[in-house]
Amino acid sequence: MGGGGRCAARLWRxxxxxxxxxxxxxxxxxxxxxxxxxxVAAWAGWRAVRDRPVxxxxxxxxxxxEALLLVQVVIAAVRSATGDGPADxxxxxxxxxxxxxxLPVAAVWAFAERTRWSSVVLxxxxxxxxxxxxxxxxxWTGA
Amino acid sequence: xxxxxxSEPTADIASPGTSTATGPGRVLVAVYxxxxxxxxxxxxxxxxxxxxxxxxxxxxxxxxxxxxxxxTVALARGRRTAAWAAVGFEAVGVLAVGxxxxxxxxxxxxxxxxxxxxxxYGYVPLVLPLxxxxxxxxxxxxxxxxxxxxxx
Numbered sequence: 001m002g003g004g005g006r007c008a009a010r011l012w013r014x015x016x017x018x019x020x021x022x023x024x025x026x027x028x029x030x031x032x033x034x035x036x037x038x039x040v041a042a043w044a045g046w047r048a049v050r051d052r053p054v055x056x057x058x059x060x061x062x063x064x065x066e067a068l069l070l071v072q073v074v075i076a077a078v079r080s081a082t083g084d085g086p087a088d089x090x091x092x093x094x095x096x097x098x099x100x101x102x103l104p105v106a107a108v109w110a111f112a113e114r115t116r117w118s119s120v121v122l123x124x125x126x127x128x129x130x131x132x133x134x135x136x137x138x139x140w141t142g143a
Numbered sequence: 144x145x146x147x148x149x150s151e152p153t154a155d156i157a158s159p160g161t162s163t164a165t166g167p168g169r170v171l172v173a174v175y176x177x178x179x180x181x182x183x184x185x186x187x188x189x190x191x192x193x194x195x196x197x198x199x200x201x202x203x204x205x206x207x208x209x210x211x212x213x214x215t216v217a218l219a220r221g222r223r224t225a226a227w228a229a230v231g232f233e234a235v236g237v238l239a240v241g242x243x244x245x246x247x248x249x250x251x252x253x254x255x256x257x258x259x260x261x262x263x264y265g266y267v268p269l270v271l272p273l274x275x276x277x278x279x280x281x282x283x284x285x286x287x288x289x290x291x292x293x294x295x
Contacts, residue, residue, distance in 0.1 A: 090191075094184050094187075094188060098184060105176070110169070113169045115166060117165075117166050117167055117168075117169045117170050120167075120170045124174055124177065
């Protein structure tokens with residue numbers, strides 16, 4: 001009886017620990033997304049100044065940001081499912097899902113132009129993602 | 144602007160007037176797309192949540208969102224007439240609503256994209272149509288006549 005109780009307690013603690021980890025990584029992840037987006041913007045801005053178009057390596061960097069965004073989606077979904085969701089669910093998901101589309105669409109749009117203006121397009125898109133990541137955190141906490 | 148036609152794999156080269164979407168125009172379209180997205184999302188949330196709270200402001204938001212989408216598509220596809228109309232409408236809209244929101248704030252219990260001349264969006268809604276009009280004027284005549292559709 002006692003052993004069974006301990007086992008149940010251990011099983012019970014499992015999800016709690018996962019939830020704590022998800023809570024702990026949430027804000028640093030958002031900060032990382034925003035910081036990387038700003039870095040991608042800076043890189044693109046530098047290339048625009050030097051009259052260079054977007055190159056494939058920049059799209060890969062954007063792909064890293066995109067992958068982190070997908071991790072955010074998973075964490076947000078798990079937290080929402082366990083009753084620890086955002087203050088304003090509709091607005092939050094609106095922001096997060098919108099954010100997912102910005103870089104892929106911008107990548108296609110920028111890559112079709114082989115001039116410095118493609119770099120400016122990437123600056124606009126990555127700054128948009130950084131801003132949206134910041135808003136996501138705000139909306140989650142209800143600010 | 145100076146990009147050779149062959150470097151545009153996704154665009155239909157024979158389509159009329161893609162010239163508004165190349166060079167600086169490509170950036171203009173990108174910023175328009177972001178604003179269209181922001182205005183559409185905001186308007187959708189406002190209308191589905193509580194239309195009665197501020198019907199004038201919310202319907203205006205919806206109109207602005209539609210016009211931004213039209214402007215984005217028209218500039219991206221080089222539809223000059225539609226682009227002139229949409230961008231011109233935005234210029235008039237942001238100036239008129241901006242002035243009204245300052246003079247008669249009672250009309251707008253909640254903000255629209257154009258309130259305070261677009262202050263809530265970093266004045267992008269004020270600057271963008273002006274840039275759009277300049278860009279359309281500067282690229283005027285760039286499209287060969289043979290490519291023009293009867294409407295523009």
